[in-house]
Amino acid sequence: MKLSKRLETIASFVPEGSRIADVGTDHGYIPIHLVQEKKAKHAIAMDVRPGPLLRARSHIEEAGLTEAIEVRLSDGLLMLEKDEADCVVIAGMGGELMIHILEQGKRLWDHIPYWVFSPQSELHKMRKFLMEQSFSVEQEIMIKEDGKYYIVMGAVRRQGLTSDDREISYRYGSDLLRSKDSVLKEYLEKEEEQINTILRELTVKDSESAKKRIAELEKELSWNKEAQDEMR
Numbered sequence: 409m410k411l412s413k414r415l416e417t418i419a420s421f422v423p424e425g426s427r428i429a430d431v432g433t434d435h436g437y438i439p440i441h442l443v444q445e446k447k448a449k450h451a452i453a454m455d456v457r458p459g460p461l462l463r464a465r466s467h468i469e470e471a472g473l474t475e476a477i478e479v480r481l482s483d484g485l486l487m488l489e490k491d492e493a494d495c496v497v498i499a500g501m502g503g504e505l506m507i508h509i510l511e512q513g514k515r516l517w518d519h520i521p522y523w524v525f526s527p528q529s530e531l532h533k534m535r536k537f538l539m540e541q542s543f544s545v546e547q548e549i550m551i552k553e554d555g556k557y558y559i560v561m562g563a564v565r566r567q568g569l570t571s572d573d574r575e576i577s578y579r580y581g582s583d584l585l586r587s588k589d590s591v592l593k594e595y596l597e598k599e600e601e602q603i604n605t606i607l608r609e610l611t612v613k614d615s616e617s618a619k620k621r622i623a624e625l626e627k628e629l630s631w632n633k634e635a636q637d638e639m640r
Contacts, residue, residue, distance in 0.1 A: 409441045413553040418499050421524045421562045429493040436464030443476045454482040485513025495522045503530030507537045523563045532578040539571045548583045550591040557595050576635045588639045596636050603629045
């Protein structure tokens with residue numbers, strides 16, 4: 409199965425020989441790909457909505473993988489048992505929803521050796537949550553596909569972590585900053601341009617809401633410039 413660049417990157421983070429649970433599986437493409445490539449021994453394709461699960465089931469049947477991939481209706485991690493997976497993939501949703509799913513599934517934290525996350529928004533909230541709950545991001549990458557930027561993280565839970573708790577690390581990723589990631593550099597330049605465009609539009613307005621938004625954007629711009637300075 410040919411995956412998009414984003415899904416292929418997510419799949420590449422899964423350790424060889426895993427039993428995976430794919431939360432929010434949608435079409436079931438990641439479990440199908442992992443089993444076809446023999447990277448996963450077994451997979452559970454999970455989703456809270458019956459519609460996507462029907463599509464996933466159809467694709468799994470077409471691939472002839474009904475014995476290797478189980479389809480399961482589940483609100484997040486609620487229907488996953490402790491011994492059923494050693495890698496959980498949570499992708500294609502906002503950071504706040506991911507945090508909610510993780511909080512609901514807290515009983516599994518110390519029973520899943522590896523986690524793969526790809527939040528589509530609220531990245532700073534997600535990174536801060538992971539740090540506060542002793543999840544160590546072991547690898548992280550930013551990719552660009554169809555003009556959009558995506559983050560993929562591989563994490564383990566580890567006590568006694570030393571953390572980089574600067575705001576720019578939560579917003580942009582300490583590993584990406586340290587490695588001077590080229591895609592992040594491009595993202596930062598575009599973000600700076602976008603913030604400055606909005607600021608120019610707001611400066612002609614004299615409302616209290618405009619002033620408040622200007623202050624927020626100036627703060628965001630300062631974090632952006634701090635990150636760019638660090639990567640030079």
